Structure formats: structure tokens, C-alpha cells
Amino acid sequence: MARRRSRARERELTTLLARGTDDHYLDPLLYDFEYGDQTADVEWYCALVDARVPDRVELGGSGTVLELGAGSGRVTIPLARGGHRIIALDRMEPMLEHLALKVRRLEQADYPIEGEIEALVADMTAIPLADDSVSLVVAPFNCLMHLYTWQELLACFCEVARVLEPGGTFACDVLMPDLEWLQWDPNERHAVTPFEHPRTGRKMIYSTNHEYDHDTQVCHIRIYYDSAKGGRLRPRTTPDHVVHLAHRQIFPEELRMLVGVAGLKLESHTGDFLNLSLNEDIEAQALIARKPVRE
Template sequence: MKHSIADGSQIYWDGAHYDAFNVPYQDDMKFYLAEAKKARGPVLELACGTGRLTIPLAAAGVDVTGLDLAGPMLARARAKAAAAGVKPRFVKGDARSFSLGRFKLIFIAFNSMQHLAAREDIEGLFSSVARNLAPGGRFILDVFNPDPRCLVRDPDEELPVAYYDAPSGGGKVLVNERYSYDRAAQVSRLTWTYRSEKTGRSEKKRLNLRCFFPEELLALAHYNGFDLLARYGDFRRRPFGPDSPKQVLVCRPRVQ
């Protein structure tokens, strides 16, 4: 079954495949765990997916809620949490419009904000975050620092991006990527072709990622009523600079 989220991305159709694909990614874990503990209160992860971060946070004693739009991702998150013996709250909802309470920390990790392409989407995100933060609460987001070398990639070029073990003994899956940058919308339009070695079948899925350029991202936070507390270029808290792979922003609403 194809599963599209609001921006047309289709890669969240199956949480088990998502996890098998992303298994090695751990770079941000220590950072978000430290921030969640520092918050000393309820934490909300937006676009929590299969609970890659939510579940370890809950296991570390953090009072954490995860919100996501994709049912298959949440189903997988709930099953993994039960297997781990932890009980984070998982909620089906939209990061652009939610009302879940008052949190000391809200974060949106692993480039998930790049699924919000339109100005109205971003406005919805920031206003919902402001409404759901307790006094003194913080908002953290991380997105890529767009690399101009990627943006000019030949759209006909196909490159391998993953080779993983399909869930339930389904054999190896090779994922090849085509990448086309839409300069008008500032959206990277990717097509991932999943090829099962076992069955020989291929399936194409779309992934759209809005690019946020550094000064633009600061302006969006500012004009949506947030002050910047810290800006890092990676999860080791190195200062943001031209060669930084990531933009990690820690901010809080100007008026609380």
C-alpha cells in the first residue's frame, strides 16, 4: 500500500522497512537525551516515526509523548515500546496543528521539518509549538544544511543509498536514488527505487524534502515569534558554519 503524507512523500508505508533502512543512524541520540533530561518535565517529539528517539527517552525515565501523521509508523512505534516495556504516549496527529498540553521541551528531529514545505505549514508548526509549551519551555529542530553540490545533481543519475535486510526474512533490499532539485519550490524531489533481491520486484517511492537555507531558517524562527538560544552545526554542539552538515536550532517563544 502506498502511504503519502501531506507533502506527497511515500516512504513511510511500513515502519519495519523504515527501521531496517535507518538502523545505523544514532548521531542525534545523546544530544536529544541530554536536552530531554535538562527539560525536567514533559517532552513532546513531533514526527516521532517509529519511536527511534521516543522509546529510548522513555526508557531513560523521560515523560515523553510522540506525535506522527503516519499510522504505519505509529503502529511500529507502539509495538516496539511494548516490547521494550515502556509506555510513551503515541498520538496520531499533524505537527502543523496540534493541542496536546504544556511541554517543557518540544522537538522535531531527523530532518522531519523538511516535510513542511509551504509558509502556512511552517506557521502552523511554530504557532502550535508556542501554544503547547509550558513557561520556560524550549523548541529544538534539526534540518540539513543544504549542500549546493547536491542541489545540482543530474536528475537522471541513479545512486545507491541503502542495502538492508527486509523485515521477516524478506532478503536483501537495494535502494537506488534519483534526485532532482526544484529551484522554485526549494524542494528536493527524490525517487527511491526499492529492489527486493528475493523476488526481483522493484517499487518506486517519492520523498520530498524542503530545503531551508541558513539565514532563511533563522528568519522563519524569528518572524514566527521565537528567540534563538543556540545554533549548532552538528549534534556534538559544534558552532554552525559553512561546512556544517546540519542546522540544529534551540529556541523559545519570545512571549510566553
């Protein structure tokens, strides 16, 4: 018979999940430095929103786009540049504050966005918006992987179905679980990369490792930031700073089941924002669904 987890292990996992939800989003400048040059997903979301929400703000349109896990606006700002009204929902205030700062800087540089952005501090499992009130919902760049139980995931999908207007679109992307990568040695350091911290200017070394919990389907990733003082280019045994990132692995059939149980209709489910079929070579699952129109 399978052994039950000890209380101590349960407590440790609870702490890891809490840190794995917050840690990575406490330093938005570093976040932007690490992910700012990703463009394939941004282009995919912008093309989808342009095609499905034609009524732009400057034309007096009322079509509103809700972005779940908007963070520091990597996708939000390009969406708003297309002239759309975006509600940027996130539970982490530092990320949304950084988004607001970036919008102010664009205005000061005389390069304002054409649409509108409204920041909303909230949890995506309890969306504080009225039924049928938005035209399109997007959940970019793995934000759904921060919902760790099936109950949290289902609550979010049901909320999406509730706030979408009939005929409205939902689009999201999550990583394709990489079964080989998940089993890597949790004690080795990978992706070792020297870099200069964007805020402090300090020379540092980035590295990661991870541990997959088969029971909960959560991968606990540790991101190490070591000082590269003295030209040292190897991670230290005792790191200067460790950031936890917990990612719930969501398998394709599970994602499609959530769509169906929430009452949405699957439209497409493909790989890497290139319409690729879902196989072991792709990195991201990109999904589009619709809320059925009432008869």
C-alpha cells in the same frame, strides 16, 4: 519573463508531494532498518531533555515532552528510557503502531521503559494540545522538511510557541541544504547498496536519485528498491519499487526567521550535534530556542 508552470506540472507536483510525505513511512520495519543505527542526534536530544526536564515520571514530575514527527520511536524510546513523559505526535499511523509494538516487546522482554509514551495521531501544523502545556518540544531528524510551504512551516512554529510553557525549550534539526548535491544528475542512480529486506528476507539493491525544484525549494528524492535475483548487483532500468521522499530545503536564515516570527528566542544554531559552526561541510543544522517568560 519567467514561464508559468502548466496545470499538468502543478498536478504532478501535488502528487509528488503527497507521495513524498507518505511513501517513506508506510513500511516502519524498513525505515528502522535504514536509520536505526544513527545515534548522534539521539544522544543530543536525550542530553538536552535530561538537562531541561528534570522532573521524571517516577519522581511524580509533570514535565511533558512533545515530540513532533515521532515516527517509529527511534528518538522517543531513548527519551522515555530517561524517565520522561513523551507525547509522540505523528500523522502516519503505521509508524506510531510500530512504536507501540516496540514498547510492548520491550515490556515482554522485561526491559520496560521507565517513562511514559502517549501516541497522538495529528498534524504538527495543528497540535491538539492546550496552550502552555508542555515543557519541551523536539522535532528530530528532518521532520520539519515535510512542511513544504512557508505557511505550513510558520503554522508549526506558532503551534510550538503556543503549546510550550513560558521558559520552555524547542529543539529541532533539519539538513543543511547541500547546493552541490541538489544539482546532481536526476537520472543517475547513487548510493547503490545491496541489502537483505528485513521483513521479506529478499536480496535487494537500494539506490537513489533526486530532482530539486528551485521555485518551491523542494527536493524530490526517489528511492529505488530492485530485486538482486540471480546475483545481479546493478539497479534495473525498470525498478521493482520506487519510494518518493519530498524534502523542503530550509536555509539557516529562514529557520532563524521562523523562530523569531513565532515569538521564540534563539539560543543556539550549530552543526552536526557537535556545536560546529554552520558551513558547507556540516550535514545537520541543530537549533535550540526558548519561549520567553512572561513579565
